[in-house]
Amino acid sequence: MGNFATGVTVITTNDDEGHPHSMTANSFTSVCLDPPVLLVCIAHGTHTYGYLERTGRFGVNILSQEQQELGAMFAKRPEDRDEDVNYSYTEGEAGVPILEGSMVFFGCEVMGTHVYGDHTVYLGEVKEMRQNESGEPLMFFRSRWYNPAK
Helix, strand or coil, rough: CCCCCEEEEEEECCEEEEEEEEEEECCEEEEEEEEEEEEEEECCCCCHHHHHHHHHHEEEEEEEEEHHHHHHHHHHCCCHHCCCCCCCCEECCCCCCCCCCCEEEEEEEEEEEEEEECEEEEEEEEEEEEEECCCCCEEEEEEEEEECCC
């Protein structure tokens, strides 16, 4: 799978206290346009899985190349994040955290799930979308950050 270049997203939801929680993911795709639905896959061993199961809402934040440090930090478990990276959230219409500076944000409501092995596939109906016109997408290829222009 490392030979498939992907964009990098950060999945956001709220933890049990209502605070923003984030996780880097590249298991993301569009499913259909009418209604707008997308798909994310979340491992059962992550904090995100438990929070998403309880909230039924999530955000997908597509990262720009300038957000590589965020992609790397949110790829770690929360207890292993010791980076000093500046970031902030705003709140979407349904209370889903939006990672500031992301190229695109999709706020979703879970409309279906499928458990397969150690992951759950979540289908999310897009309820909100915000787009930031600046930047180039952050890419990942062969276990490294990738810039096709270089």
